[in-house]
Structure formats: structure tokens, C-alpha cells
Amino acid sequence: MGLFSKKWSPKGKTCVVTGGSQGLGLSTAKLLARKGANVIIVARNVEKLEAAVQELEKERQNEQQRFKYLSFELNSLAGAEGATAAAWEFNGGAPDAFFLCAGSATPMYFIEASEQDLVKSMEQAFWVQAFSARAISKKLVQDNKKGKIAFVGSTVSHMGLIGYAPYAPGKYALKGLAESLRSEFKLYGIDIHILFAPTMHTPGFDVEQQTKPSITKKIEEDDVPVSPDKAAKILVNGVEAGQYQMGGNILADIFAASSRGAAPASNALFTPILDGIAWIAIPVWRMLTDRMIKKSAQEHRAYLAGKKVVE
Numbered sequence: 001m002g003l004f005s006k007k008w009s010p011k012g013k014t015c016v017v018t019g020g021s022q023g024l025g026l027s028t029a030k031l032l033a034r035k036g037a038n039v040i041i042v043a044r045n046v047e048k049l050e051a052a053v054q055e056l057e058k059e060r061q062n063e064q065q066r067f068k069y070l071s072f073e074l075n076s077l078a079g080a081e082g083a084t085a086a087a088w089e090f091n092g093g094a095p096d097a098f099f100l101c102a103g104s105a106t107p108m109y110f111i112e113a114s115e116q117d118l119v120k121s122m123e124q125a126f127w128v129q130a131f132s133a134r135a136i137s138k139k140l141v142q143d144n145k146k147g148k149i150a151f152v153g154s155t156v157s158h159m160g161l162i163g164y165a166p167y168a169p170g171k172y173a174l175k176g177l178a179e180s181l182r183s184e185f186k187l188y189g190i191d192i193h194i195l196f197a198p199t200m201h202t203p204g205f206d207v208e209q210q211t212k213p214s215i216t217k218k219i220e221e222d223d224v225p226v227s228p229d230k231a232a233k234i235l236v237n238g239v240e241a242g243q244y245q246m247g248g249n250i251l252a253d254i255f256a257a258s259s260r261g262a263a264p265a266s267n268a269l270f271t272p273i274l275d276g277i278a279w280i281a282i283p284v285w286r287m288l289t290d291r292m293i294k295k296s297a298q299e300h301r302a303y304l305a306g307k308k309v310v311e
């Protein structure tokens with residue numbers, strides 16, 4: 001989007017939000033409703049979806065606005081295509097913007113994860129959004145329509161740390177997908193965006209805390225949590241402004257700046273400054289964190305033995 005071009009607005013448009021029944025997705029759906037959009041939310045659990053639509057009703061700005069939920073499992077292409085077809089049908093044609101918030105994390109040590117844990121984690125971090133993007137983009141191109149697709153990555157799309165081995169690779173993959181599609185979809189006028197979300201206290205976060213190693217929790221304390229409402233605002237503002245990537249907090253911005261790849265810089269002035277900070281701050285942080293992890297090795301052995309991960 002050019003320097004003086006008009007901002008995109010969701011008012012009167014139709015937006016689809018995957019993972020829209022709770023957490024970041026629900027905050028995003030509510031914000032879009034408050035901005036006057038028609039909103040379609042997609043998730044699996046029908047009870048939560050019904051409750052979420054009630055929440056959307058409270059944000060209603062006018063009588064023309066339409067809210068709808070669709071229950072689909074999005075970790076297969078068939079599921080994503082089913083949801084996409086249903087969204088098209090409800091809207092009577094192509095919706096305007098798609099916010100892919102669905103996903104979940106199951107942090108744990110790599111060697112305690114089963115084959116199924118690892119495959120499922122990749123599905124819930126990557127495929128749950130990648131298949132949606134595939135189904136949506138194909139339909140948009142078939143209809144010769146433009147549109148906007150926003151992914152939700154994480155700070156751990158840029159950096160890995162102890163406990164996130166099953167999850168971070170999927171979020172890294174999402175970053176690679178978004179960057180590839182940002183380029184490829186110039187062919188069709190489909191805009192790609194990605195939010196690199198920091199820690200948010202959502203229902204999903206409470207679940208991931210149950211399997212998260214205590215050392216991961218301790219390291220993560222340095223990440224300042226952002227409310228899902230604030231993260232939704234950053235996401236929607238970024239899409240409105242035509243920004244490719246959004247970081248949810250300063251730490252996400254620092255890691256994004258230091259691993260920018262072929263993505264456009266968020267800010268011509270601040271991105272290089274943040275990259276400079278990264279040069280100094282990250283090696284210091286890494287040294288301290290590595291030291292702390294090594295110190296915990298004996299305690300970790302006892303944990304593995306207790307859980308019978310090793311004999």
C-alpha cells in the first residue's frame with residue numbers, strides 16, 4: 001500500500017476468523033464486529049462457538065451486520081475446504097478478509113514427546129492455518145477475487161527455546177509460508193499478513209501451561225504478556241494499514257528485526273535500531289539462559305527417570 005493510499009476498512013465487509021470461539025480469535029472477531037464487519041467464526045466446539053456468537057451480538061453496530069459460526073476441524077485440507085465452501089455460501093460469494101487464528105501448543109521436552117505428539121503439534125502449529133490458506137486462495141483465484149489473508153505466528157517463529165521443540169518448527173514453517181505467499185500472491189492481488197504473537201493469557205495458554213516444562217515457564221517470564229484484545233488490535237490495525245508483519249510486543253519486534261529474511265521491514269527507522277539491539281542483547285540473554293539450563297541438568301535427569309522417559 002502506497003504512502004498516501006487509503007486504509008482498508010472492515011466496515012461492511014465480510015471477515016472470516018478461524019479459531020474465533022476463544023482467545024485471540026474471539027478478540028479479533030469482536031473487534032471486527034465493533035468495526036461494522038460481517039463476521040464468520042470457525043472452530044470445532046459448537047457450544048463455545050454459540051457462546052462466541054452471543055459475544056459478537058453485543059458488538060453489533062447496525063442491523064445489516066451478519067454473524068455466523070461454522071464448526072469444522074481445520075487440520076485437514078478437506079476440513080478447510082468444507083469451511084471455505086460454507087463461508088462462501090453464507091456470504092453469497094467471496095468474503096473479503098481471513099484471519100487465521102486457529103492453533104494450539106503442547107510444549108514438552110523433545111525426548112518425552114511421542115510420534116503422535118510431534119505430528120499433532122505440527123498440525124496444530126502449521127497445517128491448521130496452511131490448509132485454510134490453501135483452500136481460501138484457490139477459491140479466491142477461481143472467482144477472480146482479491147482478498148486478505150492474515151496468519152498468526154509467534155515470537156517462536158523467529159527463535160527457539162527449551163520446551164518448544166514440538167511447536168516452534170510449525171510456527172517457523174508458517175513464517176516461510178507467509179513469506180512465500182506474500183510473493184506468489186502478487187499474481188492475484190491477494191495480500192498476505194502475519195502477526196508474530198507474544199505470550200497472551202488465553203484459554204489455550206492455560207492448557208499449554210499443563211505440559212510446559214517449569215524451566216520454559218521461568219524463561220518465558222521475560223516475555224511481557226499482551227492481552228488478547230491488544231494483540232487483536234495490533235493484528236487488525238496492521239491489516240488495515242497494509243503492513244506485512246506485525247509483532248505483538250518489543251521482544252517479538254526485536255527477534256523479527258534480527259531475522260527478517262526477504263520480508264519487508266516494519267519500520268525503516270526502527271527495524272535497523274532493533275536489529276542493533278538484538279546484536280547485543282540476544283548473545284547476553286543466550287549466555288545466561290544456556291548457563292541456567294546446564295545448571296538444571298541433574299534435576300532434569302531425575303524428572304526423566306520419574307516419568308520413566310529413560311530407564
Ligand SMILES: NC(=O)C1=CN([C@@H]2O[C@H](COP(=O)(O)OP(=O)(O)OC[C@H]3O[C@@H](n4cnc5c(N)ncnc54)[C@H](OP(=O)(O)O)[C@@H]3O)[C@@H](O)[C@H]2O)C=CC1
Binds near residue numbers: 043072073
Ligand atoms: N496464547 C499464546 O501465548 C500464544 C498464542 N499464539 C498463537 O495464537 C493463536 C491463537 O492462540 P490462543 O488464542 O492462545 O488459543 P486458544 O486455544 O485460546 O484458541 C484457539 C482457537 O482455535 C480453535 N482451534 C484450535 N484447533 C483447531 C482445529 N484443529 N480446527 C479448528 N479450530 C481449531 C479453538 O476452538 P476448538 O478447540 O473448539 O476448535 C479456538 O477457537 C494460535 O495460533 C497460537 O498458536 C502465538 C503466540 C503466543
Ligand SMILES: CCCCCCCCCCCCCCCC(=O)[C@@H](N)CO
Binds near residue numbers: 198251
Ligand atoms: C532481547 C533478549 C531477551 C530475550 C528474552 C526471551 C524470553 C523468551 C521469549 C519466549 C516467548 C514465547 C512467546 C510465544 C509463545 C507461544 O507461541 C506459545 N505460548 C503459544 O501459545
